[in-house]
Amino acid sequence: MNDDLVAQVRNALREVIDPELGHNIVDLGFIYDITVVDGTAHITMTATTPGCPASGFLKDGAFRSASRVVGIDSVDVLMTFEPAWKPSMIEPATKALLGFP
Amino acid sequence: MIGGNLTKWTMSYFAVAIVWLIIGECLMTIGFGFPFAATEAPDTLFVVHIVCIGWLSMAMCGALFQFVPVLVAKPLFADSWQLPALMLLTVGLVALLGGFMVLGGHLPVWLWLLPTAALLLVAGFGLVVTDLAITIWRARASIGPAYFVIAGLCSLCATAALGSAFAWSLAGLGGASALLRSGIPLHAIAGLGGWLTLTAMGVSYRLLAMFMLAPDLDKRRIRTTLFAGSATIGLVVAGGLFAIAREIGINVVLISAGCLGFITLALYGRNIISLYWRRERAQLELNAKMSAWGFVSLAAAVLLAAVLAISGSFQTHVEAFAFLVAFGWLSGLVLAKLYKIVAFLTWLETYGPVLGRSATPRVQDLVIERRAAKWFVAYFISVWSGTAALLLGQSAAFQVAAFAMAVATLGIVQQLIRTRRLADVTGPLRLPGGSRAPHLLYASI
Known part of the structure; x- marks a missing residue:
């Protein structure tokens, strides 16, 4: 049940795209961790660079999309830059689409 | 704060800057100023200050209000200072241009325009410098692109101080005749080389790395370039003022600073090539x-x-x-x-x-x-x-x-x-439910 909710939250987060790279934040490797405890989704995520003006919007977007999952009562999003995001964290298929080595 | 904020007036700075750029280009087209007037002629100074203050400085201030928070991952010290600064700079520039018109004989002898312009521009740039400097200082950032902005802001202060001294002297209110006679290269180098170039160098490091997904440069490389660049401008301003005060001529200072500036730009070029070379985005x-x-x-x-x-x-x-x-x-x-x-x-x-x-x-x-x-x-x-x-x-x-x-x-x-x-965004993606079309000249935040 819990794994199912985590999967649903992960899927919901695919609605959020990084405006620069144009792909969703899950496939880009921005989502470091998702746990669901007592109906609360805890999401640990990052962005390409600290201080990026988009990072606040990405965090809010993750909050909104996860909040819409049935069975999730509240959402807690933590934005972190430890460890720093690297292009190697991108899913291979997305990396190929982006033309990254 | 982790994420930066959108600043309300950055677009306004850009819009004002672009208007001045087009005015400057039109004046050059009709033959106003150099090469149809001498380099130091009031008409040439008229065009030069439209380009350097109206266009380049306005655009740089607008960009810095948005991107200094990105450089240091902290919010701007005072959002509310942006609009007053823009107004002071605009009115100050208009007064300065009026002063040059007076010197060129195109307006009556309203010499008070020049010191008034100096006061207004110092007040406008003062707000910009204070806001950005406190933002960077409060972030306690380690040496990196933000320190180029600090060096640029120091150069801006030097440029404004020299320009103010010229304005008062031209209005017959100061005794800085030796400075006015020999100090114009110091004013120009501090402005174009210090304020605008050092700041552009710092911002370009961060923006290129951010938009091309290039790894950040080695801190030692940045530090070496920063020290060389700061030393160049420091030498020009301090050495130049010393030489003028001692009446020994500023050529030796300018030649020495030129060599140091050459080293700075070579180091910068190496860093920029490295950013392009190591970028992740192939296209x-x-x-x-x-x-x-x-x-x-x-x-x-x-x-x-x-x-x-x-x-x-x-x-x-x-x-x-x-x-x-x-x-x-x-x-x-x-x-x-x-x-x-x-x-x-x-x-x-x-x-x-x-x-x-x-x-x-x-x-x-x-x-x-x-x-x-x-x-x-x-x-x-x-x-x-x-x-x-x-x-x-x-x-x-x-x-x-x-x-x-x-x-x-x-x-x-x-x-x-x-x-x-949003003219090139088609279909339902253009304005999805809940979104608002942006205003042309400022951010609706």
């Missing part, structure tokens, strides 16, 4: 390609300065060198970055609030690079042609080049307006 966007043309213009300006200095003709052709620095390097880089920044900020303002609620376009969907590219190409070719015309003493050809620059600038501006109006 370069138009802004990165056109920024590279700006860097090529800087390299060409350095080469030109070296050749002119070796051949002993630098003094004769200093205007061509300054033109290439102002329009090829600084304006080229600023226009290229504006093309990206306007799209990026417009996206954040329009689609950021609905992220996770509706499907949204990408930043790149707000622009059509193929259409903008031809205007950028026309711009750089006309700048390089204008430089050649100045070197060859062909005034009419320079006017043609200035006209071509103005047309190309208008073409680029039209693309910026289309971006701001």
